Amino acid sequence: METSTQNISRRNFIKLSGLTGTALTLGLGFSASGKEPEIFNAEAAEGLGVELNAWISIDTNGKVTIMNHRSEMGQGSFQSVPQMIAEELEVSLDQVNIVFAPGNGRKYGSQVTGGSSTIRGSYKKLMMLGASAREMLIETAAKKWGVNKSECYAENGEVIHKSSSKKLNYGALVADAAKLELPKEITLKNPKDYKIIRKPLPRQDTPQKVNGKAIFGLDFKLPGMLYAVVERSPRFQGKVVKFDDTETKKIPGVKHVLKVTRDEFDNMREGVAVVADSTWAAMQGRKVLKVEWDDAAFPHHNSDILYNKMREQVKGDMISFRTMGNTVKTFGKAEKKVEATYETPYESHSCMEPLNCVANVTDDKCEIWGPIQGPDWIQQNICGHLKLPPEKVIVNMTFLGGGFGRKAFTDYPYEAVMISKEIKAPVQVIWTREDDMTIGPFRPGMVYQCKGTITEGGRIGSYEAKLSGQNMDMQNPAADKSTYNASDTEGFLEGYFGSIPHYSFGDSPVESPVPVMWWRSVYASTNGFAFESFMDELSVLAAKDPLDFRRQHLGERYNLLIDKLEQVTNWKARKKNEGYGVAITECFSSIVGEVVKVSKTAEGKVKIDKVWAVMDCGWYVNPDIIKAQVEGSIIMALGAATKHETTFKDGKAVERNFDSYKMPRISETPEIEVYIMDNDEKAGGVGEPALPPFTPALTNAIFDLTGKRIRKLPFSLDNV
Amino acid sequence: MAAITLKINGKTETINADPKMPLLWAIRDIVGLTGTKYGCGIAQCGACTVHLNGVPVRSCSLPVSTVANKEITTIEGISSDNSHPVQQAWIAEQVPQCGYCQSGQIMAATALLKKNAKPTDKDIDVAMQGHICRCGTYPRIRKAIKTAAQLITKK
Numbered sequence: 033m034e035t036s037t038q039n040i041s042r043r044n045f046i047k048l049s050g051l052t053g054t055a056l057t058l059g060l061g062f063s064a065s066g067k068e069p070e071i072f073n074a075e076a077a078e079g080l081g082v083e084l085n086a087w088i089s090i091d092t093n094g095k096v097t098i099m100n101h102r103s104e105m106g107q108g109s110f111q112s113v114p115q116m117i118a119e120e121l122e123v124s125l126d127q128v129n130i131v132f133a134p135g136n137g138r139k140y141g142s143q144v145t146g147g148s149s150t151i152r153g154s155y156k157k158l159m160m161l162g163a164s165a166r167e168m169l170i171e172t173a174a175k176k177w178g179v180n181k182s183e184c185y186a187e188n189g190e191v192i193h194k195s196s197s198k199k200l201n202y203g204a205l206v207a208d209a210a211k212l213e214l215p216k217e218i219t220l221k222n223p224k225d226y227k228i229i230r231k232p233l234p235r236q237d238t239p240q241k242v243n244g245k246a247i248f249g250l251d252f253k254l255p256g257m258l259y260a261v262v263e264r265s266p267r268f269q270g271k272v273v274k275f276d277d278t279e280t281k282k283i284p285g286v287k288h289v290l291k292v293t294r295d296e297f298d299n300m301r302e303g304v305a306v307v308a309d310s311t312w313a314a315m316q317g318r319k320v321l322k323v324e325w326d327d328a329a330f331p332h333h334n335s336d337i338l339y340n341k342m343r344e345q346v347k348g349d350m351i352s353f354r355t356m357g358n359t360v361k362t363f364g365k366a367e368k369k370v371e372a373t374y375e376t377p378y379e380s381h382s383c384m385e386p387l388n389c390v391a392n393v394t395d396d397k398c399e400i401w402g403p404i405q406g407p408d409w410i411q412q413n414i415c416g417h418l419k420l421p422p423e424k425v426i427v428n429m430t431f432l433g434g435g436f437g438r439k440a441f442t443d444y445p446y447e448a449v450m451i452s453k454e455i456k457a458p459v460q461v462i463w464t465r466e467d468d469m470t471i472g473p474f475r476p477g478m479v480y481q482c483k484g485t486i487t488e489g490g491r492i493g494s495y496e497a498k499l500s501g502q503n504m505d506m507q508n509p510a511a512d513k514s515t516y517n518a519s520d521t522e523g524f525l526e527g528y529f530g531s532i533p534h535y536s537f538g539d540s541p542v543e544s545p546v547p548v549m550w551w552r553s554v555y556a557s558t559n560g561f562a563f564e565s566f567m568d569e570l571s572v573l574a575a576k577d578p579l580d581f582r583r584q585h586l587g588e589r590y591n592l593l594i595d596k597l598e599q600v601t602n603w604k605a606r607k608k609n610e611g612y613g614v615a616i617t618e619c620f621s622s623i624v625g626e627v628v629k630v631s632k633t634a635e636g637k638v639k640i641d642k643v644w645a646v647m648d649c650g651w652y653v654n655p656d657i658i659k660a661q662v663e664g665s666i667i668m669a670l671g672a673a674t675k676h677e678t679t680f681k682d683g684k685a686v687e688r689n690f691d692s693y694k695m696p697r698i699s700e701t702p703e704i705e706v707y708i709m710d711n712d713e714k715a716g717g718v719g720e721p722a723l724p725p726f727t728p729a730l731t732n733a734i735f736d737l738t739g740k741r742i743r744k745l746p747f748s749l750d751n752v
Numbered sequence: 753m754a755a756i757t758l759k760i761n762g763k764t765e766t767i768n769a770d771p772k773m774p775l776l777w778a779i780r781d782i783v784g785l786t787g788t789k790y791g792c793g794i795a796q797c798g799a800c801t802v803h804l805n806g807v808p809v810r811s812c813s814l815p816v817s818t819v820a821n822k823e824i825t826t827i828e829g830i831s832s833d834n835s836h837p838v839q840q841a842w843i844a845e846q847v848p849q850c851g852y853c854q855s856g857q858i859m860a861a862t863a864l865l866k867k868n869a870k871p872t873d874k875d876i877d878v879a880m881q882g883h884i885c886r887c888g889t890y891p892r893i894r895k896a897i898k899t900a901a902q903l904i905t906k907k
Contacts, residue, residue: 106850106887234846241851242839244787244827248852251786259781284753284770311790312770312777384791384799384852384886433789433852434886465792656846660892664849667888690796690884699877701890 056206057089058165058214060157071157071164073214087161088117090169094189094203096121097129103405104132104237105383105435106664107719108657111235115653116155119228120162120221122186123202130236132429155651155715156220163218165209172209173200223651223712232656237431249403249430250388254458257390258287260451261314261462263323264294264303264471267683268545270327272302279320280306285313288455289321294447295413296473296547297507301443305451311462330545332683339375341542342479342500346373350498350538353520357534359483362494366485370573372566374482375744376558377677379475379551380685380693385433386468391448392458393418398425398449403432405440413442414449436668437550441473469693470685474678475551476502480562482569490574492585494534497524497563502548503541513541523556523617523724524563527586546680552668553720556619560724561673561731561745564615568732569741578614578732579603589648590616593625593709596646600707601627610641611737615728620717622649626666626725628702628733638734638749640670640702645722647706650713659706662722666704669726671696677746756820758783761829771817776800778816779826787827787855791884798883801856802826808863827855830862837907838862841900849887857883861897870901 057074089097098117104110114130166186173191174181183194190199223230240246265271277289288307293300304323308314331337363369389402398414407427414425432439448461463471478501485493499520506513520537529535551557571581583594597603597614606612609631616625629641645662652658676693679686687693731742734752742752757766760783767782779788779802788811791799795810802811803825830836834843838861848854857880864871864879871879876897885893 106848108849234843235848237851238843238846238848239834241848241854242842242858243830243832243834244785244855245832246851247786248789250790251780253784253786310769310773310777310781312773312781316770382886384789384797384850384884386790432850434850436886462790465794660846660849660889663891664888667890668886689794690792691794695797695884695886696888696890697884698880698890698893701888701894704891 054207054210055089055091056165056168056210058161059087060161071161071214073210087158088121088165090165090202090206092203092206094127094201095129096123096127096189096202097131099131103407103429103432103435103439105403105405105432105439107661108235108654110237111233111657112653113158114236115228115233116158117162119226120159121166123189125228125233125236127189155653159220160218163220164215167215167218168209168212169202169205171212171215172205175208176200229653230655233654235657246431248385248433249390249401250385250433250460250462252390252401252430252460254390254392257458257460258307258309258455259311259314259462260305260307260448260459261311261318261464262292262303262305262447262467263318263321264301264467265325265327266470267325267327267332268472268547269299269301269330270325272304273324273326275304275324276322279322280317283308283313283317283320285309286317289317290451290454292447292450292454294443294450295417296443298509299507303447305461307451307455307459314462315464327683330683333544333546334681335679338542338544338546338680339477339479343373345540345542346479346481346498346500348540350540353537353539354529355536356529356532357494359494359496359534359536362534363483363485363496366493368486368573369484370569371481371483372569372741372743374480374562374565376478376561377672377745378477378546378679379672379676380469380678380687381434381436381438381475381551382469382693382695383432383434383436383438386465387439387444387463388461389445389448390458390460391445391452393449393453393456396424399428400426400445400449401428401430402445402448403435403439404429404445405432405435405437406442409440410442410445413446417446418449418453436552437554438473441549465690466688469678470688472685473547473549474685475557476504476548478558478562482562482566484566484570486570486574490576492532492570495528495532495566495570496536497566498538498540499559500540500542501558502544502546503539504548504550506541506543507547520555520559522554522619523559525586525590525616525618525623527590530587531585545683552665553619553723556617556721556724557672560615560617561727564617564725564728565731565741565743568613568615568728568735582614582616589711589713590623593623593646593648596707596709597625597627597644600646600705601629601644603627611733611735613729613732613734613736615725615732617721617724619721619724621714622647622716622718622721624648624662624722624725626722626729628726628729630730630733630737632737638737638752640730640749642703642705643726643729645704645706646709647718647722648709648711648713649716649718649721650711651715652708652718655708658708658718661718662706663704665720665722666726667696667701669723670700670730672746673727673730674746674749754817756816758816758819758824759821760785760824761826767816769816771815773816774812775802775814775816775819775824776811779811785826785828789852789855791853791856796884797853798856798860799853801859801883803859803863806863806866808860827858830858836862837903838865838896838900841896841903844899845892845896847889847892847896849889853883853885857885857893861893861900864897865900865904869904871897
């Protein structure tokens with residue numbers, strides 16, 4: 033298998049992928065009237081003027097090329113997209129080449145790899161595409177043999193006539209198949225006949241990730257490319273008054289020093305770029321650069337000011353998000369009631385690959401290469417700023433060394449484009465780890481106030497959650513701040529809404545100069561802690577087993593997951609000197625339940641013995657990738673719960689590198705067991721939904737063991 | 753600037769560089785081998801790990817002048833066809849997710865297995881503790897090191 037990241041039109045796609053002779057090329061595109069993508073034959077689409085992406089091509093040698101339109105940042109779209117198409121096309125994955133698609137929202141629909149959406153957003157269409165090609169090939173073979181196509185089937189890149197066992201390779205059929213009309217009706221395979229989907233097939237990108245050959249953004253180089261680092265205002269939003277580059281220019285290798293802007297949610301931020309012939313020379317030049325900043329125009333926040341504001345606001349008026357009945361009245365007259373406040377910290381994404389991007393701006397064209405989560409967003413953003421049509425702005429994706437939401441932001445490619453435009457040369461902008469960790473945007477921290485009641489029958493009478501924190505969508509100067517609110521219920525089980533008679537979710541957003549952005553599982557990453565900690569507090573008040581307490585409020589799909597958790601953890605046999613905690617959250621159309629088991633060490637520290645996770649993501653593609661994503665989500669959550677946070681002092685982020693923003697290490701990783709529910713539900717997300725339940729399951733387990741309720745993150749396991 | 757002779761993966765190359773330039777940037781920007789990664793620049797994450805005379809070191813914190821004429825091995829020198837047992841074990845256990853830190857992880861694991869053919873969990877913890885994986889592939893790294901140990905013993 034080979035990969036490529038070049039710019040691709042249909043013609044050069046065919047050239048690039050080494051396809052020979054006439055190819056059968058099908059893709060998805062949008063017709064003038066259609067809102068939903070339709071399947072087109074490439075030849076026909078050109079006649080209709082439809083811009084088509086070539087998702088799948090088969091040449092006369094039977095070679096199959098599939099284009100992956102989503103970013104590969106570890107979550108496995110590189111494997112799962114081709115795995116879906118190949119299933120319906122009836123080819124094995126080793127017969128397939130995979131090519132990254134460049135950014136083009138008009139062709140692909142959204143390419144932003146966020147919201148755990150790659151599979152759940154497009155799986156049926158992708159499979160239809162594979163199935164359409166398969167049916168066209170079968171039809172061609174049947175015509176050649178003069179038999180009915182129902183007598184033929186496809187397998188392993190060949191069409192086979194059942195009774196005579198005659199065979200034709202796809203390569204021998206494509207030229208004629210390409211001339212056929214698209215099949216009107218397509219039947220997708222019955223899941224029980226899957227040969228590739230639902231199998232733990234090895235990832236196609238693994239071989240190049242164990243020998244240094246995989247090209248990440250930072251590894252991409254162009255002839256004559258220069259390297260840039262940027263001194264950005266250490267305080268958020270500071271502007272450049274003036275700079276002195278006398279010493280910088282004395283460093284051998286330094287070529288340019290220039291003021292540069294970057295686009296942060298339509299707010300222009302400023303910095304000074306040092307451009308040199310090596311990364312190191314640029315870094316040395318930056319060290320001796322003197323910049324004077326104007327940072328008087330905004331508050332120099334620190335964490336205390338920010339959190340005190342949230343703590344104050346969470347008691348006041350809310351923008352209501354979702355309500356039923358009357359929680360205030362119910363709480364007022366209830367006998368059994370509880371209230372609690374929870375706090376979650378700001379977090380850095382800290383992808384292992386720091387932000388970087390290569391740009392080459394010439395007189396009439398702009399081309400970008402980098403680790404990019406939202407290539408279509410970046411294309412749109414750059415088109416707007418440079419006043420170029422989309423065909424002149426080419427955004428190429430490399431592998432991403434982590435993304436977690438940060439690499440969907442358009443600021444770092446924008447900065448590279450502006451520098452290249454100014455110096456008229458290809459340039460790679462490198463954010464140092466310190467830049468990456470201090471400039472943001474960050475996952476916003478939140479404060480929650482929850483109030484709930486228990487009925488005489490031991491059920492939830494009312495559930496109220498008030499949230500306060502920074503809202504990601506309010507950073508844009510054009511945002512309507514009076515109406516918009518956060519996804520306040522993200523993480524909460526949809527199933528509870530049908531059985532809790534009185535509930536209320538509301539939000540009181542705060543504003544701050546700190547930039548914020550999606551972080552793996554977004555609002556659920558922090559909501560989950562508050563919602564499922566409070567659910568545990570309610571179950572204690574009701575004096576019920578935490579699994580039974582949840583079970584009585586939920587329907588069958590949830591209860592099957594709870595049964596599974598009960599069984600795999602041997603829940604009923606848990607021992608007195610061990611703490612067990614459960615949490616179940618729902619986001620991106622998937623439900624995940626996790627149980628954490630803890631015990632005390634001889635020194636009195638808390639030790640995590642084991643974690644069990646049950647993922648219900650409905651229809652799924654690759655169980656091994658799901659397991660890997662669940663393991664990774666749990667370890668990322670462990671870091672945010674017990675190891676790191678970003679704090680602010682004097683308008684700056686305090687934690688600058690891994691010496692102060694401490695990551696979980698191999699020795700701290702508990703044993704993790706992952707189970708996947710098998711059902712016929714719609715496909716849900718996989719990359720994010722296993723993160724939110726871990727932390728509340730852990731703190732609920734600590735409560736079970738010690739009686740101590742943890743309501744503020746992060747905390748240290750050594751010091752509970 | 754100075755002329756410095758580097759012995760990387762069995763090949764000798766003379767480069768012209770600032771003697772203070774860390775080995776990492778010399779390998780990446782001048783020699784052009786990009787498998788060795790920049791992660792933190794302060795020897796906290798292990799992404800830049802290479803072998804110096806067989807011992808794993810953090811190339812981000814070693815001035816290039818101090819390693820002249822010493823044997824340097826990068827991920828590219830482990831094997832380019834994935835024939836090394838550690839690479840095979842990494843594939844068998846499907847370790848990488850994003851894959852960015854894995855060059856460093858593999859360099860640490862190969863060095864561990866060279867001096868300790870049967871590492872215990874404790875030995876693995878000690879050898880791999882300096883390597884951050886943000887994707888959380890640690891459980892699979894542990895498994896893969898044990899698989900690699902078996903592959904090496906079988907040989």
